[in-house]
Amino acid sequence: QKEVEQNSGPLSVPEGAIASLNCTYSDRGSQSFFWYRQYSGKSPELIMFIYSNGDKEDGRFTAQLNKASQYVSLLIRDSQPSDSATYLCAVGGSNYKLTFGKGTLLTVNP
Amino acid sequence: DAGVTQSPTHLIKTRGQQVTLRCSPKSGHDTVSWYQQALGQGPQFIFQYYEEEERQRGNFPDRFSGHQFPNYSSELNVNALLLGDSALYLCASSRPGSKGETQYFGPGTRLLVL
Numbered sequence: 500q501k502e503v504e505q506n507s508g509p510l511s512v513p514e515g516a517i518a519s520l521n522c523t524y525s526d527r528g529s530q531s532f533f534w535y536r537q538y539s540g541k542s543p544e545l546i547m548f549i550y551s552n553g554d555k556e557d558g559r560f561t562a563q564l565n566k567a568s569q570y571v572s573l574l575i576r577d578s579q580p581s582d583s584a585t586y587l588c589a590v591g592g593s594n595y596k597l598t599f600g601k602g603t604l605l606t607v608n609p
Numbered sequence: 610d611a612g613v614t615q616s617p618t619h620l621i622k623t624r625g626q627q628v629t630l631r632c633s634p635k636s637g638h639d640t641v642s643w644y645q646q647a648l649g650q651g652p653q654f655i656f657q658y659y660e661e662e663e664r665q666r667g668n669f670p671d672r673f674s675g676h677q678f679p680n681y682s683s684e685l686n687v688n689a690l691l692l693g694d695s696a697l698y699l700c701a702s703s704r705p706g707s708k709g710e711t712q713y714f715g716p717g718t719r720l721l722v723l
Contacts, residue, residue: 503651533711542699542717543652587651595665596642597701597712599651 502526505588505600514609518575522588522600525569530592532564532571537585537602547573578607611636613702613715621721622690630685630718634702640664641683642712643675644699652699658683659705687720695722 506521520534531550535543549555549562549571561574571590575582585602614633622628634641640659644652654667658677677683681702687694697719701712 531711535714542697542714545711545713548711589651591710591712595657595659596654596667597644597652598654601649601651 502598503588503590503600505586505603507603509604509606511606511608512578514578514580514607516578516607518578518582518605518607520573520575520586520588520603520605522571522573522590523569524571524588524590524598526590526598527566527569528592529566529569529590531590532562533589533591533597534560534562534573535587535589535599536582537587539584543587575605578605580607580609583607613638613700613713615698615700615715615718617718618716619719619721621723623723624690624692626690626722627686627688628690628720630687630698630700630720631682632685632700632702632715633682634700635713638702638704638713639681640703640705640710641677641681642701642703643683643685644701644714645669646697646699646717648696655685690722692722695720 534547537543547562563572587602588600589597591597642657643655646652656666661677672688697717700715703710703712
């Protein structure tokens with residue numbers, strides 16, 4: 500059983516649309532949840548973290564967490580071509596490591 | 610505020626050789642984690658160092674070893690390189706604290722084993 504699973508991509512959305520990225524995790528002891536953005540050939544860049552159930556908004560980004568369903572998502576509003584990247588979901592908390600999904604490639608078309 | 614730095618940026622080695630990668634954490638951070646990212650995959654946890662000791666280890670063989678220095682910088686050593694060790698090696702730093710602390714990544718070292 501995969502520990503962190505992300506919706507299979509690639510995901511393509513038009514400029515200005517909402518992009519929705521999803522992630523499920525298996526460890527019920529998980530305490531912290533992260534979304535990283537990774538441009539091709541670059542390292543992961545933290546864009547959001549969330550610890551509590553509910554929504555957390557930061558600019559155009561909203562992270563949503565549902566611990567009962569073991570589900571975390573990232574919404575990107577008013578998507579821009581510069582948002583085109585691989586989005587990595589990472590889960591931490593029952594130990595010291597972060598466990599990552601394989602990532603979802605997002606393409607925003609002008 | 611200096612972020613996480615890593616050196617070298619790229620490295621080419623042949624099978625059987627040994628390699629050492631280096632990392633300096635973000636200012637104010639004293640915990641360093643190492644990850645391996647193969648092409649098309651998410652990063653895989655190798656180990657974490659805190660107070661100059663290995664605190665946790667992922668599912669990597671003993672060929673992978675590390676060290677943390679008193680100034681919190683860290684090294685990752687890989688012995689007897691295999692073709693499958695070709696990957697992006699990422700260092701992440703974090704503050705001390707509870708499990709699940711936010712980790713910030715350096716630019717990575719891209720290793721190619723021929």
